[in-house]
Amino acid sequence: MDLGKVGMQTLLKYLNVTLLFAVFLPGTITAAEAQTLSTHSSLASYNSALPGTGITSNFEDFSSVGSNFGMSQTSGDTWNGFSVVASSAGSFGASGYCPQLNDPFGSFPTPCLDYNAFAPAVPGIVGAFSNAGAGNAQMVFTPSGKTIGFALDYVDWNDENGTTNVERSAIRVFLSNGATVDVAGPAVSTDASPGFLGMVVDASLIEAGVYISSVLWYGLEDELVGIYNVRTTQGIPVISVEKNSTAxxxxxxxxxxxxxxxxxxxxxxENNGNDSTDSNSLFIVDNLPSDVEFWNGDIDDGGNETFADVAPVGFQQIAGSGIAFNPATNLRYSTSTSAPSDFDDCVSIPLDSSFRSDIRYICINPSGVLDHGSTSPQIDFVFRVRIK
Known part of the structure; x- marks a missing residue:
């Protein structure tokens, strides 16, 4: 009999999480800002800057856009992982949506991009700005979850109006740690080919749990921009579970x-991902083999005092974690032949300092979050059994 191989079911409950899409203009950022965000002009560069594991990504191509319609000026429009709201408008009209960005016959309230010969025949967002600056003619992108990176295709950033080397719009990125990053727009261009933009939060900040909380995109002069094929990336927990036995x-x-x-x-x-678990979301169900009996007394009885709690299950934080374990509230059992699906399916059994063959499942629902980071936070739960 291999006592190290046991049937064990670990259930992790996470809240639904979604992502933020944000827009910024290519330009030069300061050394301090470079320690906060990295910018990318190709999908390959963007992907290489993302963590190799512990992420999930969404893709929004606005395929549901079938006709021209205005963008919400109040509550925001919700897409795949973000919401966006526009305020005011420029001489180009109002910000809105188009079924194809190369439509030269865009009608009220939203003109499509008939200003650029390279505009693609795909649906997307049209951003129209005036020169009112931040706080008036603007678009605000708000996440519905934690976002560490976004990318998009764009067209027609800065239409020629007789001026040269004029920044036509700008971006202010707000991070969850209170920091902001301003990214300047490019010089004026005419009929520019479609381009790619990407932004990734610095690795050290991802490790610290920092993400993009909102993005303000505002006009400095009249500006009209097409946005399509949005990619968003979010850090997620990556949980590994291992069970070992020792005499x-x-x-x-x-x-x-x-x-x-x-x-x-x-x-x-252990959490090897790029985000912490949701609070109180860990639910561990351990299926005991039929040829062992569970010790329902203080785990330290008859040996060295290793665990502070007087309980059948001991708890250790091996690396920084954020998890707390109280046997009185976080530990239950099941005598059923089938595995419990949640903590409410399990019951409390008082200590009786005996070996119990009727206990078939141990249920653990600790409090707090299992953190993430370079230390790969780890927690251990320990208990005793007797071999029949």
Missing amino acids: WDPAGIGKFSIPGNEIYYTISI
């Missing part, structure tokens, strides 16, 4: 895992 041998006499002897089971849970 319980407090006297150090060299006991083996044979019938009549006791063993420690250790369940190790």
Whole structure:
């Protein structure tokens, strides 16, 4: 019998999470800002800047846009992972949506991009700005979840109006740690080919849990821009679970895992992702083999005092975690033949300092969040059984 291989079901409940899309203009950022965000002019560069694991991505192509219609000026329009609201308008009209950005016959309230010969025949957002500056002619993008990166295709950034080297619009990015990053727009261009824009939060900030909270895009002069093919990226937890067994041998006499002897089971849970778990979302269900009996007494009885709680299950934070475990409220059991689906399916059983063969499932629902970061936060749960 291999006591290290047991049936174990680990259920992780996370709140639904979505992503933010934000727009910015290519330009030069300061050294301090470079430590906050990196900008990218190709999809390959953008992808290479993202973490290799612990992320999830969405793609929005605005395929549901079938006719010209105005953008919300109040509550915002919700798309795949972000909402966007526009305020005021420029001489080009109001910001809105178009079924194809190269339509030269765009009608009220939203003109499509008939100013650029390279505009694609795809649906997208038309951003129209005046020279009112931040606080008036603007678009605000707000996340419906934590976003560490976004990317998009664009066309017709800055129409020629007889001026040269004039910045026509600008972006202010707000991060969840209170920092802001301003990105300047490019010089005026005419009939520019479609381009790519990407932004990724710096790795050290991702590790600290920082994400894009909102983006303000505002006009400095009259500006008309087409936006399509939006990609958003969010950090997610990546949870690994491992269960190991060792002989319980407090006297150090060299006991083996044979019938009549006791063993420690250790369940190790680690987060190798780029976001923490939702608060109180961990739910661990351990299925005990039929040939062991669970010790329903203080785990330290008869041995060294290793765990502070007087409980059948001991708890350890191996690396910084954010998890708290109170056996009185976070520990239950099930005597059923089928696995419980949530913590409410489990019951409390008082300590009786006996080996229980009727307990088939151990249910653990600790409090707090399992953090993320370079330390790969880890927690351990330990309990004793006796081999029949």
